[in-house]
Amino acid sequence: MELTLDFENKSVLITGGASGMGLLLGQCYAKAGAKVALVDINGEELDKQVAEISTYNPNVMGICIDIRDYQKVVEARDRMVERFGAIDILVNCAGGSELRMAGVRGKFHEVPIEVYDFGIDVNLKGALYFDHAVMAQMAKQMSGVIVHLGSIIGEEGSKNGISYSASKSALMNGMTKSIALAGAPYNVRCICVAPGPVLTREGMSVMKTLVGRAAEPQELVDFILFATSEKGAFMTGTNYLIDGGRNILRNKTNTPDAKK
16 A cells, blocks of 8 residues: 655745755655745755755745854744744754864864864754744644654764764754653654664765665655654654664674675
8 A cells, every 4th residue: 555645735844954854855845745944054055956846846935044043043933934824844954063064173172162062053952943943833833743853873972073972862862852742732743863874975885784785865754754744643752763773783793794
């Protein structure tokens, strides 16, 4: 039996929506009939992608902001509600390794503390800001779904990407559970999806997994689409580790190493 996911008349806000997983999600939601707002700091790329999506779904908008600015986050929420009337789904995709984003290398004690501050602001506080602002709207609606994007690094740790690992771990555990508790009286669900290696960036293919490969981005997107649909209505307060068994390799020394 074919599983059909219908997002007709649903309004979806995606941070980090101009590239990578966020962009693919936006494209898939738009193709499924949703009204989509893409949020990103890269205005040029955002405009380009919004124009492309508009060719098959006119109900798309781009909002260029820095997610570290809470007032701008509130303004983004208000702009989306003004145009689409609601926010049914929030997906927090914005973020990444603080060292990669800042173009910095070095051991933990050698990296300027400002780089770690930046990582916490983007990867943890950015999601918290959007959860807080959007929850106010979802509480009025008495419905909604909030998704956090975690990472296998939140389980494994990282000797250099300290704030990335700490932020993802916080999202995957305490924050997802807490937002689910806060949202429950308003029929608002919250889940976290934590990928292992995904082929969104060069180098991911060499990270070992039990199934012997990295994930295609669409495999993660398909899970998020299911979880945010009516088919996933019983899912809340939980982190879903979609890692091809990488975490098993890390924890069980007697497991044969997988191919790259």
